[in-house]
Amino acid sequence: MQIADAIRKDIADEVLKPGRKLPTHKQLAERFGVATQTVQNGLRILREEGLIESAGARGSFVADKARQPDRPGDLDAIRAEVAQLKERVAVLEELVRHK
Secondary structure, three states: OHHHHHHHHHHHOOOOOOOOEOOOHHHHHHHHOOOHHHHHHHHHHHHHOOOEEEOHHHOEEEOOHHHOOOHHHHHHHHHHHHHHHHHHHHHHHHHHHOO
């Protein structure tokens, strides 16, 4: 989702720092040219990922660093898992060819 991706990038690049208040739903809707419901959906994704926290009427805030995932480490782990899966698929394909 465009909104979640853009805000996620701003958090990763520290454009939006931990504890900082996010723009209002209306402001984000205007920035991205979408409906406020679309903004709410994007923010929900970020809340589920632990990147932002909602404080009711006070708005949404960037979560503390301690709660944010270790993105480079996560990517390395995903790459390693994909490499292992590729190897397993190659072995299985070879077994199927020889049957």
